[in-house]
Structure formats: C-alpha cells, structure tokens
Amino acid sequence: xxxxxxxxEMTATEGAIVQINCTYQTSGFNGLFWYQQHAGEAPxxxxxxxxxxxxxxxxxxxxxxxxxxxxxxxxxxxxxxxSASYLCAARGGYNKLIFGAGTRLAVHP
Amino acid sequence: xxxxxxxxxxxxxxxxxxxxIKCEQNLGHDTMYxxxxxxxxxxxxxxxxxxxxxxxxxxxxxRFSPKSPDKAxxxxxxxxxxxxxxxxxxxxxxxxxxxxxxxxxxGTRLTVV
Numbered sequence: 001x002x003x004x005x006x007x008x009e010m011t012a013t014e015g016a017i018v019q020i021n022c023t024y025q026t027s028g029f030n031g032l033f034w035y036q037q038h039a040g041e042a043p044x045x046x047x048x049x050x051x052x053x054x055x056x057x058x059x060x061x062x063x064x065x066x067x068x069x070x071x072x073x074x075x076x077x078x079x080x081x082x083s084a085s086y087l088c089a090a091r092g093g094y095n096k097l098i099f100g101a102g103t104r105l106a107v108h109p
Numbered sequence: 110x111x112x113x114x115x116x117x118x119x120x121x122x123x124x125x126x127x128x129x130i131k132c133e134q135n136l137g138h139d140t141m142y143x144x145x146x147x148x149x150x151x152x153x154x155x156x157x158x159x160x161x162x163x164x165x166x167x168x169x170x171x172r173f174s175p176k177s178p179d180k181a182x183x184x185x186x187x188x189x190x191x192x193x194x195x196x197x198x199x200x201x202x203x204x205x206x207x208x209x210x211x212x213x214x215x216g217t218r219l220t221v222v
Contacts, residue, residue: 096165097144
C-alpha cells in the first residue's frame with residue numbers, strides 16, 4: 001500500500017524554528033518532495049531528497065532517512081508569510097507524486 | 110509568460126452537465142499531469158501523459174477523459190458531473206517522467222451544484 005503521514009496542524013511563533021515530520025510507505029520509492037501551498041494557490045517546490053541526509057537551502061532544510069521511511073522539513077527564523085500548508089510527497093514510478101494531506105502551519109507574532 | 114496555464118480558473122456548473130478544463134504549458138516539457146485536490150486538501154494524481162501517450166491512469170471514474178492533442182496540451186473532460194467532483198484540479202508538467210522538477214498550474218476550482 002501507499003501511505004504518507006504528517007501532522008494536520010502546527011503553530012509556531014515568528015522568529016522560531018519549526019520541524020514538520022513526514023513518514024511514508026510507498027512502493028517504488030524514488031525520492032521525497034516538500035511543497036508549500038498558500039490557500040487558493042498552486043503548490044510551490046521547496047525541496048527534493050533522494051539520498052539520506054540533510055539538504056539545506058536558506059531558511060529551509062529537509063532531511064531524509066530511506067531506511068526509516070522518514071523525512072522532516074525544518075523552517076528557521078519563521079516569518080508570518082510562512083503560514084501555509086506544507087505537503088510531503090513521495091515520488092514513485094513514472095514521476096507520480098503521492099501526497100500526504102499536508103500540515104497547516106500558523107505562524108503567530 | 111505563464112509556464113503552465115489552466116482555463117477556466119473557476120467553474121460552477123449543475124449536476125449532470127459535461128465540462129472541460131484546458132491546460133497548456135510553454136516550457137517544452139514532454140510530460141503532463143492532472144491532479145485533484147479535494148476538500149480535505151489531499152492532492153491525488155489522476156492521469157499523466159508523456160508525448161501525447163497515456164502513462165498513468167489512476168482509479169478514476171470513466172466519466173473523466175483526458176485528451177492530449179499535442180505534448181503542450183492536456184485537457185480534462187468530465188461527463189455527467191456529480192457533487193463529489195467538486196474540487197480543485199491542478200495541471201502540472203515536467204521535462205519528462207525521469208525528471209523530478211514539476212511545475213504546477215494555478216488550479217481550476219470546480220463547484221458542482
């Protein structure tokens with residue numbers, strides 16, 4: 001079967017750090033994406049991990065452990081504009097993306 | 110210049126009607142996709158075409174029929190619309206089905222009343 005789990009909602013304070021976890025079980029796993037989606041908009045690409053380890057890109061970092069079926073997205077120095085849904089997606093065969101339900105992050109002043 | 114454009118952006122229609130959503134990409138990509146995002150925000154793949162050929166066809170009612178007249182276009186036709194078809198439909202493209210870079214369109218919000 002194919003299953004992607006991530007928390008439904010999280011809250012954090014401006015300037016803080018937040019970690020959004022994702023566990024996955026998919027056949028033909030070929031990498032793990034994180035997307036950001038603001039309400040009423042298209043998902044926008046944040047990161048892609050295919051090998052184990054941490055990928056850092058400015059305020060955003062993403063980690064993957066293939067053996068544990070686990071990933072996380074780390075957001076540092078949170079800003080109000082980071083309030084959005086964060087979607088974890090496993091890449092399968094033929095470039096198919098299997099998405100989790102998304103984590104709604106609310107950043108408060 | 111919009112990379113992946115969908116029309117219309119909003120579509121309100123009655124149950125039983127037939128409607129189409131159009132998608133065009135100007136990125137020169139070979140592979141295009143349709144995803145559906147329901148009210149619970151789950152994004153789920155429906156179809157994928159590579160160079161006009163169907164390569165992914167998930168368990169979708171046969172009321173949904175994709176058509177790719179050329180590799181820059183992937184349209185979605187829906188027959189006999191039902192209330193449960195209400196969702197946001199996203200078109201996307203990638204260089205090919207080996208390339209991980211997806212570009213999503215801005216979505217079409219379909220409301221069936």
